[in-house]
Amino acid sequence: AQTVTQSQPEMSVQEAETVTLSCTYDTSENNYYLFWYKQPPSRQMILVIRQEAYKQQNATENRFSVNFQKAAKSFSLKISDSQLGDTAMYFCAFMINFGNEKLTFGTGTRLTIIP
Amino acid sequence: KAGVTQTPRYLIKTRGQQVTLSCSPISGHRSVSWYQQTPGQGLQFLFEYFSETQRNKGNFPGRFSGRQFSNSRSEMNVSTLELGDSALYLCASSPDPENNEKLFFGSGTQLSVL
Numbered sequence A: 001a002q003t004v005t006q007s008q009p010e011m012s013v014q015e016a017e018t019v020t021l022s023c024t025y026d027t028s029e030n031n032y033y034l035f036w037y038k039q040p041p042s043r044q045m046i047l048v049i050r051q052e053a054y055k056q057q058n059a060t061e062n063r064f065s066v067n068f069q070k071a072a073k074s075f076s077l078k079i080s081d082s083q084l085g086d087t088a089m090y091f092c093a094f095m096i097n098f099g100n101e102k103l104t105f106g107t108g109t110r111l112t113i114i115p
Numbered sequence B: 001k002a003g004v005t006q007t008p009r010y011l012i013k014t015r016g017q018q019v020t021l022s023c024s025p026i027s028g029h030r031s032v033s034w035y036q037q038t039p040g041q042g043l044q045f046l047f048e049y050f051s052e053t054q055r056n057k058g059n060f061p062g063r064f065s066g067r068q069f070s071n072s073r074s075e076m077n078v079s080t081l082e083l084g085d086s087a088l089y090l091c092a093s094s095p096d097p098e099n100n101e102k103l104f105f106g107s108g109t110q111l112s113v114l
Helices: none
Strands: A003-005 A010-014 A019-021 A024-026 A033-039 A046-052 A064-069 A074-079 A088-095 A103-105 A109-114 B005-007 B010-013 B019-024 B031-038 B042-050 B053-057 B064-068 B074-078 B087-094 B109-113
Touching (some): A003 A103, A019 A109, A033 A064, A033 A074, A046 A064, A046 A074, A074 A088, A103 B031, A103 B042, B010 B019, B019 B087, B031 B074, B042 B064, B042 B074
Parallel strands (some): B010 B109
Antiparallel strands (some): A003 A024, A019 A074, A033 A046, A033 A088, A064 A074, A088 A109, B005 B019, B019 B074, B031 B087
């Protein structure tokens, strides 16, 4: 069974600063996907960034980037130049690929951007 | 293109009743999965349907069931509601098995059991 751990229940950072959210996971699989989802007060889960385990290069999406350490089973999210709209719950999630739609989520980190 | 649509947005029921929640996936998406979100247990996978067949099921009692129609729309049903069933129920859709890493979520149905 897969587990995902987010050890930071809450974080806050000043607007325009950089913040890093931590995530570790446990699996015996070699091929899988890792995700960061954002859930604002609207409740909709919004995909922030995705990483395929077979890719060594860290994924980036504009101000969002990850530090994927496969051997350490670590998958942190870095948000640069943070904006007020980044305030939300952030969930790290794991999925085995090819026909298995099940996402295993961490418990989330509540991020607050301070003006 | 419209996103994943879940109805209703809010629902209040009493213990012992049953409830049906609906999810319309993005047009062209054939896989629909359901998740339960509670403050205590976090996000937990309920089940996933593809082409009207349940492919995966989470660790929930038999009171939780679902189905998918030929147009890919899905419903989930909870019978004999308990207070602990109060949660946000999220639906997600994806195009097909070869592209299943792209999940798109709806805004959920907030169920309150009194």
